Amino acid sequence: MSCQPGEAATQDYMYAKQWKQHGSQGNGSPLAGAIPSTKEDGCERMRSSLALAQVLALAALWVAGESDTNIECQCSNPSLCQPVAAHIQHQVEVVVFDIGGKDWKHYDWSKVTTIIPVRAYDPEILCRAHANDVRVLLIGRITQPLLRSPAKRAAWMNEQIQVAKRQFMDGITLNYQQSLSDQSMYHTGLIELIRDTAQIFHREIPGSQIIFTVPWAPNCIEGQCYDFATIGKHCDFLFVRSYNMHDQTMNECFAMSNAPYHQVVSGLSAYINLGIESRKLVLGLALFGYDYTCKQLFEPGRCELEQNDLIRAPCSYHAARPVPYKDIMKLLPKSFTGKYWDEVSRVPYFNYMVNITYHEVWFDDPESISIKASILRKLKLRGIGMWNANYLNYSAVPIAAMQTEDMWNAMCPFRGKWRARII
Incomplete structure (x- = not known):
C-alpha cells in the first residue's frame, strides 16, 4: 500500500494559512476542528499525523519569525535598515x-x-x-x-x-x-x-x-x-x-x-x-504652554481662575488650554501687555483679550x-x-x-x- 504525500502537504498548507488568518478557535487550539479524527487505514492516519506535525511546525515558525520574512527595506541605501x-x-x-x-x-x-x-x-x-x-x-x-x-x-x-x-x-x-x-x-x-x-x-x-x-x-x-x-x-x-x-x-x-x-x-x-x-x-x-481664561485679572501675573471640580483640590492646569509654542508666537503680537518675566518660575507670560475676556499665557521660550x-x-x-x-x-x-x-x-x-x- 503506497501513500501519496501530495494531499497531506496541501492540507497542511491550507490549515497553516487558516490558522494564520483566523487564529485560535473552539477550545483555544489553533487547529481545533481543522483535522477530523478518523479510524481509517494506517495510510490515512499517517497522512493526518504528518499533516498535524507539519502544521504545528509551520505555526511555530510563523509565531517566532513571521516578521523576519517578506521584509523589504524602503531606504535607498539598504544599510540604513540596520539598527544603529x-x-x-x-x-x-x-x-x-x-x-x-x-x-x-x-x-x-x-x-x-x-x-x-x-x-x-x-x-x-x-x-x-x-x-x-x-x-x-x-x-x-x-x-x-x-x-x-x-x-x-x-x-x-x-x-x-x-x-x-x-x-x-x-x-x-x-x-x-x-x-x-x-x-x-x-x-x-x-x-x-x-x-x-x-x-x-x-x-x-x-x-x-x-x-x-x-x-x-x-x-x-x-x-x-x-x-x-x-x-x-x-x-x-x-x-x-x-x-x-x-x-x-x-x-x-x-x-x-x-x-x-x-x-x-x-x-x-x-x-x-x-x-x-x-x-x-x-x-x-x-x-507647549498654557492659555488660562481669567475669572478676574488684577494685574499681569495675577490671573484668577474659576475653580474646577477636582478631588482634593480646587484648581489645576486642567483649567487651561494647552497651546503649542508655534501658536503662542502667533498670539504674542496680540498681547496688550507684551512679554513679562516671572523671577520665581523663571518663565515668561503675557496677557491678551478676546472680546471682554482676559487671558494669560504661560510658556517656555x-x-x-x-x-x-x-x-x-x-x-x-x-x-x-x-x-x-x-x-x-x-x-x-x-x-x-x-x-x-x-x-x-x-x-x-x-x-x-x-x-x-x-x-
Whole structure:
C-alpha cells in the first residue's frame, strides 16, 4: 500500500494559512476542528499525523519569525535598515518625540540622538534617522491587564519585538501613567514587564534602548506610586516628564507656569535621592504652554481662575488650554501687555483679550529653556528631551524660522560635545 504525500502537504498548507488568518478557535487550539479524527487505514492516519506535525511546525515558525520574512527595506541605501550599531553612543542624549506629518524633514538632525514616532510609522523617518546615527524607538503602551497575567505579558513582549524588527527599529519607549492599587501583584507585574522587555530587546537588537517615561517627581504624582528605583535599574534611562506640575494645587487659583525651574530641579533631585544614577535621567521638557481664561485679572501675573471640580483640590492646569509654542508666537503680537518675566518660575507670560475676556499665557521660550538645559550639567544628567518637536514652526517665514532655530539651540547648548560618540 503506497501513500501519496501530495494531499497531506496541501492540507497542511491550507490549515497553516487558516490558522494564520483566523487564529485560535473552539477550545483555544489553533487547529481545533481543522483535522477530523478518523479510524481509517494506517495510510490515512499517517497522512493526518504528518499533516498535524507539519502544521504545528509551520505555526511555530510563523509565531517566532513571521516578521523576519517578506521584509523589504524602503531606504535607498539598504544599510540604513540596520539598527544603529551598539558601539555608537553619545555623551548627551537628545530624545525627540514626533506626532506625525513631515516636520521631521526640518529637524536639526545634528542634535538629535533618539527619535520616537508616536503615531503612524513613517519609514522615511527611519532612513533619515539612521543616516544620522539616530535611534528610532517603538512606543510600547502598557495596560493594566498585562500586569496581572504573565501569559499576556509574554505575548505582548513577543509582539513588540516582532514589530520593532519588522520596522528596523532600535528599541522601545515604555509608557504607563495609571495609578496602581496597593496590591503587590500590579507592582510586581510592572517591574517584571519592564525587566523582561529590556532583556529581550537587548538580546534581539544589540545596542537597542529601553526607556520608561516617569512623572516630574517620584512622589505618587497622579497616583503613579511605582518602584522607580528598581525600574531605573532595568532601563537604559528614564524620560522625566518635567511639566504639567500643577495637576492638583491646594493654593489659590491663579495662572502659573506648568514647569517652574525650582520644581524641575527638585523633582529630578528626588529621583537621584532614591538611588537612581543621574546618568539614567533625561530631562523632558514641553514645547507647549498654557492659555488660562481669567475669572478676574488684577494685574499681569495675577490671573484668577474659576475653580474646577477636582478631588482634593480646587484648581489645576486642567483649567487651561494647552497651546503649542508655534501658536503662542502667533498670539504674542496680540498681547496688550507684551512679554513679562516671572523671577520665581523663571518663565515668561503675557496677557491678551478676546472680546471682554482676559487671558494669560504661560510658556517656555529660548531663555527659560536655556536655564532648564543648564540643569544637565548641574545634576550630571544623561540628556534632555522634547515633547514634542512638531510644536515648533518649520515654515519658510523668516521670523518663524529664527524662533524655531533659537529653540533648538536652547535645547542643545553644548555644541562641541553634543553628538560626540563614545566608541
